[in-house]
Amino acid sequence: MKRAFIFIALLATIGLTAAKLLNNKEKTEAKVYRPDPDQRIGVKTATVEKRNLSQESGFLGSFSPNRQAQISPLAGGQLVRLLIQEGQYVQAGQLVAKLDDEQLHYQVEALQVTLEGYQNDLRRYEVLVKGDAVAAVNLERTALNIRATQAQIKQLNKQIQNTNVTAPFSGIITEKLVEKGSVVSIGTPIAEITDIAVLKLVVDVPEKSINHFHPGQSIAVKTDVYPDHNFAGKVSLISSKGDAAHNYPVEIMVQNSKNNPLRAGMYGSVTNSNQVKGEGLSVPRQAIIGSAKNPQLFVIENGKAILKDVSVGTTNNEYYEITKGLKEGDKVVTSGQINLQNGTAVLAQ
Template sequence: MSHFFSLHGRRSGRLAAALLLTTAIGLLLAGCSKGGTDSAQAGERKQEGKEEKKTEAVAVETAAAGHRPVAASYTGTSTLEPRAEAQVVAKTSGVALAVLVEEGQHVRAGQPLVRLDPDRARLSVAQSEAQLRKLENTYQRAQKLVGQQMVSAADVDQLRYDVENARALHRLATLELSYTTVVAPISGVIASRSIKTGNFVQINTPIFRIVDISRLEATLNVPERELATLRAGQPVTLAADALPGQTFTGLVDRISPVVDSGSGTFRVVSSFDGGTQSLQPGMFSRIRIDYDQRANALVVPRLAILDDGEPAVFRVTDGKAVRVPVKVGYAEGAWVEIREGLAEGDQVVTAGKVALRDGTAVQVIVPADPKAVAATDATGKAGSTP
């Protein structure tokens, strides 16, 4: 019996020791598992922190400062007008027997346009001519008789005056006959015709409009502050809405020396050669007068200039946007001249400026090649001096 209790005690001790060992192993495994989880969570938080730091960089687009020609200019809109224009009117009445020209036809000065019925005018010429011949014969006989004292000198003088009057009436009748053929007063193009063959034409009735399109003019009313910059002979570029993609060149023809006190402007008239080009009177046009040129100016896109005060740009340096004050010069189209503050090749922010502050980290999406700016053609339409 004592042997039984001794054996049972030893077995219970072993079981208790095994339970203690199992519990210790479980606790150790649980601790290791918890430690691993904590390490994993710490690693995830560290990775998230890195990602947060990465997302703080603002995405921007940039362009490089480069050299290109730039011009200072004044721009405006105007309607093209012919340099010469004539409204042809009938100087006598009559039926139009023949209309000799049509709209769009080129005519020369003195070229017949319409022939009116000349019968009445011819009869007047014949009548005045007969009266003149009669008075001339009477005057010649009186001159022979005055020496014989058969005609007084006063009668001879009166006859001489009558002859001169009849001669004037004959010339007037001949002139009226010439009016039955209506001729072009200037060379140009028939712009409108308001007569048909067989119409009765009243005296002083407009029947044709002729415009001289060999020389066209555009007039700008320019503010008086530009008076010192514009002068005759400066080059002018014209773009017409009716002719997209085409540009035409001309010159400043004349400048009014007087400033209108009401509007504060003065007239600048530019002329263009319309004879060999597609320009037509009445076309709406956009005019640019270049009054200064810079052949190799340092420029940046107009979009890069900040509009919150003094001129400045954001220059990208070492992954950060640095606000740089600049001195601007001429502006032409999409470009602005930079006279101080930047160097060739500097990357300036053109898109994404709103979210930037001085020193903000940036991520450049589309970096520009400096050579691309330098090689860009000068195609700006508007220019000014800041």
């Protein structure tokens, strides 16, 4: 009897436990979120339309000299004449400095005396050799001495010529590095010359716009110093290597103006117009998702967001041109894509 009572009590305990667990399961399942199959996700949309996507892009840079070099002598010695001042304009080949060449002239004079003696000997030997009075070897030796002396004179004349320091090209003396009386050696810079008859404007162009430039292209250049004047520029170089930010240096040659003179270091800008022929289908930039190589967007079809691959063309600050994947009048999602999957029911706003 006692065992039966214990068995009944055990069954009752198990039953209560099972009922408790079942009740807890029902409560837990009631708390689990179950999406409403009829619920729609609110999104913002735009209509695919034809638009003119022309865009003007401005690029800023600074002017640098066409040429800049240091003037250095080809000989060493004391500067006896210095014919330049900072800011002075000089022509190509103009004498800018003179080194002491007095000793070189003395050496040339001495060699000329020696040469004259050899030439007199040569004339005498020519007469004596004809009469067999002296050996022909004396005549040959004298002729060789004449040639060697003439070579030494040419060498000294070249050294004298090198004491004249001239401008390598036309330009402005932007820095004078020595004074008259200084002793310089070969290659010592004595001045800096800058050519700004033509200036180089270098602008950094981003990757998406680099194909709008080409060598030889004529382009207008503006500067804040002369806001009402356009300078004629020509693209001379497009770098084949960009920097870490995918910007490519573009070099533009600009002829300087007497009436509106430019200076190295001034800022200049160019404007390049990216013109699209006619109109093209376009969508707001916010509609495009995915990567640059695989652009995608959501299109509203029968109340659902359908993910589609598209091909994009020209862009500007607001719109992408769509070259493949859409048709005029389609509705595309521009906001709320983060909550969407392919086929999600949506409520367009």
